[in-house]
Amino acid sequence: MKPLRVLTLIDGFRMGGAETLLAPLAVAMRETDVEMDFVGLDDASVNAEKTMTILSEAGVHPRSLGITRLLDPTGIPRLAREIRSGGYDLVHTHLEMSATFAVPAAKLAGRPVVCTFHHVTERWPGREYWREHLATEAATRGDRVLFVSEASRVSWAQVHRRGRVADNWDVLHNGIDVSNFRPGEPDPAVRRELGGGPGPLVVLPAAFRDFKGIPVAIQAWPQVLQKHPDAILSLVGGGPDEAEFRRQVDTAGLTDSVIFTGVRSDMPQVYRAADVVLLPSIYGENLPTVLIEASASGKAIAASRIGGIPDIIVDGSTGLLFEPKDPAALATTVIRLLDDPQLRTSLGEPAIERAHTEFSATTWAHRLQDLYLELIEKKR
Structure with missing residues (x-):
């Protein structure tokens, strides 16, 4: 079977849970038929040294596109070219800004797109609310929206969709490398x-x-x-x-x-x-x-x-x-x-x-592979 090529897009490689979880995901994905490239939407200057070290130790060497503003008129066409030139079969975004750009870009490129949101939200003040709201509207127009807990899905529905959960919103738990955590005698x-x-x-x-x-x-x-x-x-x-x-x-x-x-x-x-x-x-x-x-x-x-x-x-x-x-x-x-x-x-x-x-990274990776295959087959 020819490996699936997936563009994994995140806002930037700052220091946070979503960013560092890409490391165990990358390792676990090597046991599947998925090839992942990891790309930051923002400029490389936002990348945290610790996050980059964690990713490097996992064998991940990401690149950054330098799309720094939501109102950047070149962002969507640039990303669409990236999807086509990389030969990607699917785009998977993590966090809000990447979802906002990737859904229209993936549609231009004729590829399915999955968007994952990683937190329980609330009614934030001002620009943060509208940033999230725009991401919600964009992601829901994609092929699948994933939340890592039921509480997250419910909170986004309450804040951004008057309590209505969209048909393409699912819960898929993140995983971690559990191999180092096991019972044993205390030291x-x-x-x-x-x-x-x-x-x-x-x-x-x-x-x-x-x-x-x-x-x-x-x-x-x-x-x-x-x-x-x-x-x-x-x-x-x-x-x-x-x-x-x-x-x-x-x-x-x-x-x-x-x-x-x-x-x-x-x-x-x-x-x-x-x-x-x-x-x-x-x-x-x-x-x-x-x-x-x-x-x-x-x-x-x-x-x-x-x-x-x-x-x-x-x-x-x-x-x-x-x-x-x-x-x-x-x-x-x-x-x-x-x-x-x-x-x-x-x-x-x-x-x-x-x-x-x-909640293991292996389970997470295999569930994502199944989802990717489903969406790619549906797009065909």
Whole structure:
């Protein structure tokens, strides 16, 4: 079978989840009959060094087209020429600006086009709303629009289509390389570095930003300590709100039981060291990678029922969910897991299976190949 040639187009190679997810996708696609070229719509000056390093390590060497403005009258014809000259069978866009340009360009070139949106949206102010709205209208005129969680699809319909989901809008979960995340014996040294001792260790891996709900966990922790006085909450990460979170911990008198352990590069070992992995997000979550990683590691997970989290965590089967912004609900859920080692174990196997069958990069790549073949055959 002749390989399919796919132009994978993204706004630019900035530092973000959508950009870095192209690396595991590229690696997984080598197991399929799809050849992908990765191209940034914007100028190369916007590309983040870290993103380019991640892509390079995955064997991806992208190029940039230098189309910098939505009102650039040369953008669509230039992109149409790129599609034709590259001999591409299909165009797949990621993010908004690339969708806006690629749909009319792909139609000029006579190729099918798939557009993926990567976040849960809301009614943004001013230009950002209209930028998204234009992308929505363009993408819906393409062949397929993909959202990486049901929450994302619903949010875009509510904001941009008065709640109506278009017929060509589907959910297709992103995947990650899960091969490094598996159950195993905890490394005692890593557990100590995370603040763990003889008592239970709850790990909260997240950027220190408001939507991750870390203050909710801090508020809940005294209730956890009433039942498990030697429990440790290990905050793994960093970010702009760290000083405020430290102040909250100090004010609550929790400096001995809520530990700031910084950003870690050994996350497979971090998950193995944890008794429970906690994510108390309060808004904005689409498909948090840490929950896929923790699931593949076979860890008991407590997470808020918000955004795309229920796409990953099947409540009572692969983890436990609680209502967001509710410290009492968070504490009750964590205590239930800490009280019951058998429950923690029983959640692990289904979580591992779901991570591999639903959220691996290999699954993602093969599902995309099937979609590409379907759309190319339909176009013929």
